[in-house]
Amino acid sequence: MRGKLIVFEGVEGSGKTTQLARSRDWLLGGGMRSCLGTLRDQISVVVTREPGGTALGLGLRKLLLEDGRRQDDVTPTPAPIQDRAELLLYAADRAQHVEEFLKPMLAKGVIILCDRYTDSTVAYQGYGRGLDLNLIQQLNQIATDGLESDLTLWLDIDAKTGLKRAQQRGAADRMEQADLDFHRRVQQGFTHLASTYPQRIVRIDASKTEEEVHLVIQKILRQRMNEWFQKLSRP
Numbered sequence: 742m743r744g745k746l747i748v749f750e751g752v753e754g755s756g757k758t759t760q761l762a763r764s765r766d767w768l769l770g771g772g773m774r775s776c777l778g779t780l781r782d783q784i785s786v787v788v789t790r791e792p793g794g795t796a797l798g799l800g801l802r803k804l805l806l807e808d809g810r811r812q813d814d815v816t817p818t819p820a821p822i823q824d825r826a827e828l829l830l831y832a833a834d835r836a837q838h839v840e841e842f843l844k845p846m847l848a849k850g851v852i853i854l855c856d857r858y859t860d861s862t863v864a865y866q867g868y869g870r871g872l873d874l875n876l877i878q879q880l881n882q883i884a885t886d887g888l889e890s891d892l893t894l895w896l897d898i899d900a901k902t903g904l905k906r907a908q909q910r911g912a913a914d915r916m917e918q919a920d921l922d923f924h925r926r927v928q929q930g931f932t933h934l935a936s937t938y939p940q941r942i943v944r945i946d947a948s949k950t951e952e953e954v955h956l957v958i959q960k961i962l963r964q965r966m967n968e969w970f971q972k973l974s975r976p
């Protein structure tokens with residue numbers, strides 16, 4: 742039996758990471774039993790993310806998202822990462838992640854919860870940075886070797902509220918210093934993707950409380966797991 746790839750997407754501060762962790766805890770803590778019955782014992786759940794789901798990816802994540810300079814660092818300040826270079830680094834991270842982690846896990850029948858995937862590239866590098874959307878689609882195809890998510894949960898929140906939440910949490914990284922217009926374009930990207938791929942992407946109102954959002958996700962996961970595994974769990 743093939744596993745399933747479930748992706749969490751959204752702008753910064755949408756609550757993806759929080760909800761991914763809660764979904765994992767729920768699935769492992771009894772949610773899977775209620776959906777899968779005895780099949781539960783044969784299916785496991787793993788979490789991963791992009792960028793940074795492999796050792797190579799962790800290095801790329803550092804390059805992409807951290808300034809990485811100590812106070813006593815005397816090396817010259819590196820030039821900013823150019824938009825096309827950024828796009829290719831995300832693609833390299835994904836190609837490695839797909840081959841090293843996602844495909845083998847799916848082949849073992851594992852349920853994968855993944856923090857960001859191809860839609861982030863469309864939203865951030867396409868809508869946010871303004872790079873060619875056809876080019877991004879081709880690059881996503883190359884990086885994934887055609888591997889699409891089975892379900893993408895899009896946590897929809899307006900960019901300003903998301904940024905406020907992310908800023909309250911701690912230090913801003915490279916992306917969070919970009920202006921609000923950028924994040925609004927990213928949000929438009931996710932909106933467009935959700936209307937283009939309604940079978941794959943489910944919109945979730947992420948402006949609600951953490952608990953309310955979690956209950957909505959639980960309901961969707963229960964429904965999908967029943968659809969995916971019902972036949973298998975019948976005696």
Ligand code: Z5A
Pocket residue numbers: 751752753754755756757758759760791792806831856857858859861862863865866906907909910914915916917947948949950951952954
């Ligand atoms: N990126 C890209 O450009 N292209 C690509 O192809 C890919 C990625 C794959 C890293 O992503 C960056 O990479 C990202 C896009 C870019 N840009 N940035 N920066 P990341 O997922 O690792 O980091 P992030 O997007 O910045 O995620 P985040 O800031 O960790 O946000 P989040 O995961 O959506 O939210 P959270 O950490 O769960 O919650 C944020 C805070 O809000 C936290 O204090 C929570 O306690 C709080 N929170 C959560 N839910 C709620 C609710 N419901 N109400 C109130 N407060 C809440």
